Amino acid sequence: MRREEIGRLKVKNRLLKEATHKIYEQRKHLDINEKVYCRHERVDGGEFVEIWFMTGGCNHDKDGGCTMCNYGKGHMVDENEILYLIEKELIKLTPPLKQLVISPTGSMFDDTEVSPDFRNKIFGLVEKYNCEKFITETRADTITKDKLRRMKDIIQDKVIAVELGLESSSEFVLKNCVNKNMMPEEFIRAVNVIKEEGILVTANVSLGVPFLDEKRQLEDAKKTVRWALDIGVNTVVVFPLHIKPGTLLSYLYKENLYDCVSLWSLVEILKDVDETERSKVQISWYKNYYNNEGKIIKSPTTCELCRPKVIDLLDRYKDECNTVVVKELGRLECGCKKDYFHRMQVLETKDTKNHLLNCYTIIAKDFNIDHEILNEAIKEL
Numbered sequence: 001m002r003r004e005e006i007g008r009l010k011v012k013n014r015l016l017k018e019a020t021h022k023i024y025e026q027r028k029h030l031d032i033n034e035k036v037y038c039r040h041e042r043v044d045g046g047e048f049v050e051i052w053f054m055t056g057g058c059n060h061d062k063d064g065g066c067t068m069c070n071y072g073k074g075h076m077v078d079e080n081e082i083l084y085l086i087e088k089e090l091i092k093l094t095p096p097l098k099q100l101v102i103s104p105t106g107s108m109f110d111d112t113e114v115s116p117d118f119r120n121k122i123f124g125l126v127e128k129y130n131c132e133k134f135i136t137e138t139r140a141d142t143i144t145k146d147k148l149r150r151m152k153d154i155i156q157d158k159v160i161a162v163e164l165g166l167e168s169s170s171e172f173v174l175k176n177c178v179n180k181n182m183m184p185e186e187f188i189r190a191v192n193v194i195k196e197e198g199i200l201v202t203a204n205v206s207l208g209v210p211f212l213d214e215k216r217q218l219e220d221a222k223k224t225v226r227w228a229l230d231i232g233v234n235t236v237v238v239f240p241l242h243i244k245p246g247t248l249l250s251y252l253y254k255e256n257l258y259d260c261v262s263l264w265s266l267v268e269i270l271k272d273v274d275e276t277e278r279s280k281v282q283i284s285w286y287k288n289y290y291n292n293e294g295k296i297i298k299s300p301t302t303c304e305l306c307r308p309k310v311i312d313l314l315d316r317y318k319d320e321c322n323t324v325v326v327k328e329l330g331r332l333e334c335g336c337k338k339d340y341f342h343r344m345q346v347l348e349t350k351d352t353k354n355h356l357l358n359c360y361t362i363i364a365k366d367f368n369i370d371h372e373i374l375n376e377a378i379k380e381l
Contacts, residue, residue: 012064015360015377016179019367020248021064027246030054030072030105036085038092039289042319044282046098046132051089053082055113058106060139060181066167067179067210067248068241074105079118087125095130102126102136103163109142116150123154135202137163140182140190148197161200161234164190168209168220169227176356176381177211179248188231195232203228207269208241208261208300210249211359213350214343218265222272229277237282240266240300250297251366257359260300263310264340267329270317279321286314303336353381 035054042048057074058065086102102122106113114122126134134155143162151160166187167178174180187203194201205228207221221238228236240261243253252258266286273281288296302310309332317325357378364374 012181013175013179013377013380014373015364015369016067016176016248017064018369018373019064019251019363020061020067020179022367023246023248023251024061024064024073027070027073030074032075032077035077035082036089038089041289042315043099044321045319048099048101049093049097050101050103051086053086053102053104055104055106057113058139059110059113061106065179065181066165067177067252068206068208068244070244070246072105073246079115079121083118083121083125086122090125090129093129097129097131099133099135100126100129100131101163102134103138107138107142108136109138109144109147111142116147119147120150120154123151126158127155131158133159133161135161135163137165140164140166140187143190143193145193145197148194148199152197152199159200161202162194163202163204163237166203166224166228167206169224170220173209173212173220176377177209178206184227191231191233200234202235202237203233205236205238206241207238207266210252210258211356212352213347213355214261214265215347215349216352217261218268218344221265221269225269225273225281229280233280235280235282237284238266238269239283239285242285242288242299243297245294245297248363251363252359253297255362255366257362260298262336262340263300263302263307263314264337266300266314267310267326270326271330273326275323278323278326282321283314283318287311303334306332306334306336356381 037052039050040047054072054074054077056076057072060066061069061071104114108114108119164187167180168174169184171183174182174184191201205221205224208217209220212220225236225238240263241249243249243260249258263286266283270281286300288299290296301307310329313325313329360374360377363369364371
């Protein structure tokens with residue numbers, strides 16, 4: 001399928017778009033004084049460093065974006081200042097690094113967010129730095145051969161990977177729950193283009209998609225991990241969703257229409273992965289990395305008794321990606337784990353369409369959305 005044909009498949013959910021756009025308009029801007037942020041951890045047997053830099057923000061977010069996302073309502077900033085600040089962070093690091101991630105507030109390959117000249121200068125900094133692997137993040141619809149080839153021309157002595165937000169492999173979930181404005185076909189196109197250029201590709205999968213009950217959240221994440229591996233991505237990263245302020249997810253939480261998944265669901269996903277593909281399935285954001293308490297309202301967790309041990313083992317899995325750790329997680333005993341399995345066993349799976357109808361009606365009322373738009377969204381369910 002050609003790119004222009006895929007583009008015609010992008011049908012937005014106007015109700016979710018209006019609600020998320022109104023939330024975006026009320027959201028506070030990021031602190032202009034924190035233009036670059038650096039995070040360190042252990043991943044895949046080595047040191048992992050992520051450098052985030054401020055831009056005007058994700059264009060999909062500005063237009064009425066994903067229901068769970070808030071990576072920041074940014075500012076237009078001076079590109080030369082950002083380059084200086086990124087280089088300053090790189091100078092502080094002790095090479096060599098296992099993995100270096102540099103990504104903007106939204107998408108690295110969106111020319112209206114990160115200009116081609118600015119992007120290429122960032123790649124120039126990466127080329128001079130001693131790291132084994134370089135990763136950047138972008139939306140699937142921003143991928144072109146020319147952009148990838150230019151990146152390869154500049155960064156010549158490192159493994160390169162591009163991280164894409166997939167969230168779910170279900171068209172229904174992408175449109176009616178996530179408001180991703182992307183069909184799976186667009187993701188497949190991007191994966192194929194990236195791999196044809198000899199670049200690695202990572203798929204980000206959401207665990208805890210809104211409007212689904214806990215059983216379907218787990219089922220959807222498992223299916224999406226399997227789907228992503230089947231279409232040939234090199235790595236899948238599972239992200240349990242946190243509730244961030246300034247999102248539709250936070251509104252649903254306040255209305256008792258959403259809650260975070262249990263970290264035992266993340267363990268169930270890891271247990272479901274075949275040992276031969278274990279190294280391809282990674283995890284991230286199973287805990288809150290922010291120092292600023294206002295960044296997160298609530299996070300996926302277990303009970304206070306077992307949480308330190310669960311987090312410790314998940315940290316080990318992130319670093320090692322091996323079956324030994326998964327088996328240790330499986331052997332852990334706790335009352336909250338028994339409660340989780342009992343809840344999942346007795347939970348009556350909701351009729352997702354009826355639940356969406358109810359939620360959409362509440363959203364339309366609270367956000368003063370036209371009945372025509374509500375009826376259009378309901379008709380599409």
